[in-house]
Amino acid sequence: MDLQGARAIVTGGASGIGAACVAQLREAGARVVSLDLADAPHADWSVRADVGDEDAVIAAVGEAVARLDGLDVAVLSAGVGGSAALLDLTTFARFVSDRGRSDHQSPGSSISPNSRSNSGT
Numbered sequence: 001m002d003l004q005g006a007r008a009i010v011t012g013g014a015s016g017i018g019a020a021c022v023a024q025l026r027e028a029g030a031r032v033v034s035l036d037l038a039d040a041p042h043a044d045w046s047v048r049a050d051v052g053d054e055d056a057v058i059a060a061v062g063e064a065v066a067r068l069d070g071l072d073v074a075v076l077s078a079g080v081g082g083s084a085a086l087l088d089l090t091t092f093a094r095f096v097s098d099r100g101r102s103d104h105q106s107p108g109s110s111i112s113p114n115s116r117s118n119s120g121t
Contacts, residue, residue: 004029007068009061011051012078013040021075033064036078051078 008025012018013034022042025032034040035049035057045067049060065071 003073006030006072007070008032008073008075009035009064009068009071010040010043010075010077011035011049011057012076013043014038014046016077016079018075018077021077025073025075030073031068033067035060035064 003025006025006029008030010018010021010025010032011034013022013032014036015038018034018036019040019042022032022034022040026042026044032043033045033047034043035047035051037048037050039046039048045064047060047063047067049056051057
């Protein structure tokens with residue numbers, strides 16, 4: 001898969017699996033925004049957001065999509081310790097869809113959760 005110039009969001013991009021995803025995407029030529037409680041040193045931009053707060057995630061995704069001028073890849077790698085409600089993927093998909101695929105995604109791109117960590121990173 002050619003990721004040169006792809007626009008990506010990585011939740012949990014400041015540490016652990018998320019940070020590794022950020023590094024790999026950047027190495028492959030993607031522009032990356034990390035959504036996390038801390039800044040991600042290898043991302044193009046970091047947007048601070050708590051994935052346990054749906055409204056915060058929706059706002060952060062909106063900011064990330066605006067900075068990237070669209071979205072091609074989403075890696076959902078943020079985790080929480082123990083049980084907690086996370087952003088409903090239906091809400092995430094609707095958020096992106098409501099803004100029009102042609103405005104925010106390249107043809108043939110998709111949004112899919114690639115990984116999930118419950119390690120607290």
